[in-house]
Amino acid sequence: MPRAAMADLFDGIVMAEQRFHGEGYQEGFAEGSHTGMAEGRRYGALHGARIGSEIGCYLGFALTWHYLLQKCTDEKNSKKIRALDSLIGMIQKFPYEDPTYDKLQEDLEKIRGKFKQVCSMLNIQSDFRIRTERSSLTF
Amino acid sequence: MSWVRVAVSQSNEDIFDEDADEMYLLQKEWNSTMKKRLKEGYRDGIEAGKELALQTGFNQGYRHGAELMITCGQFKGTLNALLSWCRFNGHDSALSTINNLLDVVGKHEDDVLKYLNSTEEQPHLGHILDSVQDMDLNHTAGTEYKEVKDGKHEDSGSSGENICRNNGEVGSLQSECSKENLCTDPENSTLAWVKKQTVWLVEQLGLSLDVLHHVQQLEY
Numbered sequence: 001m002p003r004a005a006m007a008d009l010f011d012g013i014v015m016a017e018q019r020f021h022g023e024g025y026q027e028g029f030a031e032g033s034h035t036g037m038a039e040g041r042r043y044g045a046l047h048g049a050r051i052g053s054e055i056g057c058y059l060g061f062a063l064t065w066h067y068l069l070q071k072c073t074d075e076k077n078s079k080k081i082r083a084l085d086s087l088i089g090m091i092q093k094f095p096y097e098d099p100t101y102d103k104l105q106e107d108l109e110k111i112r113g114k115f116k117q118v119c120s121m122l123n124i125q126s127d128f129r130i131r132t133e134r135s136s137l138t139f
Numbered sequence: 140m141s142w143v144r145v146a147v148s149q150s151n152e153d154i155f156d157e158d159a160d161e162m163y164l165l166q167k168e169w170n171s172t173m174k175k176r177l178k179e180g181y182r183d184g185i186e187a188g189k190e191l192a193l194q195t196g197f198n199q200g201y202r203h204g205a206e207l208m209i210t211c212g213q214f215k216g217t218l219n220a221l222l223s224w225c226r227f228n229g230h231d232s233a234l235s236t237i238n239n240l241l242d243v244v245g246k247h248e249d250d251v252l253k254y255l256n257s258t259e260e261q262p263h264l265g266h267i268l269d270s271v272q273d274m275d276l277n278h279t280a281g282t283e284y285k286e287v288k289d290g291k292h293e294d295s296g297s298s299g300e301n302i303c304r305n306n307g308e309v310g311s312l313q314s315e316c317s318k319e320n321l322c323t324d325p326e327n328s329t330l331a332w333v334k335k336q337t338v339w340l341v342e343q344l345g346l347s348l349d350v351l352h353h354v355q356q357l358e359y
Contacts, residue, residue: 016173017172017173020177021177021179025187028182028187029188032185033192036189038196039189040192040196040200045207047197048201048203049205049208052205053248056216059213060212060217060218063213064220064350065224067349067350068224068350097201097205099197099201128215
């Protein structure tokens with residue numbers, strides 16, 4: 001067989017192999033993207049849910065106490081109210097639904113710290129036992 | 140190289156009986172090689188596709204989960220504030236009511252988490268080798284074509300790869316929607332009920348209008 005023809009045959013085989021690999025790759029990529037999205041969404045949703053629940057809890061707690069104490073204007077209470085307002089402000093500025101926020105962990109820690117401070121000022125234990133059975137969400 | 144020569148020999152040529160066995164073996168070898176390439180490609184593709192999609196999916200899911208839970212959390216915090224207030228002010232009769240409401244909210248949160256954690260999704264159908272028909276494999280018999288086609292994909296019998304994909308996606312969207320309905324309807328009614336009870340409680344306790352409005356404004 002002439003050399004040129006041989007070279008063509010080799011090319012033909014290599015191309016065929018590449019083509020089959022490529023077809024498989026495309027199919028696999030689509031499949032991987034699909035399962036990756038689903039898996040990623042699942043993990044993301046659980047993480048987001050925990051954060052949403054925690055932040056929401058702090059916010060609801062702080063807002064309620066803010067309104068409860070609003071009528072009492074003595075010095076001790078105004079200190080508490082200032083702390084509550086500070087916590088509320090921090091939470092309202094926090095983009096709780098954005099996982100790409102660069103200061104996420106930092107701000108979250110600040111909020112948690114402030115919450116503990118507010119609880120101690122109010123003489124409340126900061127680790128609520130929301131449910132008597134095991135809670136799926138622990139801060 | 141003789142196997143290649145035989146494999147690509149045009150169908151016009153007569154194949155003598157003595158060569159028939161050799162022909163069969165050579166084509167089997169060809170198919171086996173190409174099948175391997177296909178599988179390798181598939182594995183490589185899955186890895187690449189998954190890596191890319193995980194982060195995107197995570198970000199989407201995170202937002203969804205956070206938004207789903209934020210109001211639930213607010214109910215939890217509000218009720219806890221009322222609980223501690225009642226303890227300080229001797230409204231012991233209200234304590235069990237509030238604890239019950241907290242239990243309801245807690246259970247609801249667990250249900251939402253379960254829903255978010257469920258992994259039901261439609262299997263992704265694909266017809267990997269529908270496009271093989273494009274390739275220059277005229278000399279291979281129909282049965283060998285089916286051999287190279289892997290069993291890893293369900294053969295739904297539909298003609299186009301795209302049709303299958305679309306059906307798969309629509310199916311998975313539908314199942315997700317129905318799951319969501321299953322969850323958000325109870326969610327709406329559960330939190331609506333909790334809200335109603337909390338409003339009643341606040342009124343009973345004679346708390347300020349501000350507190351009442353705060354509870355009334357909790358959106359789900």
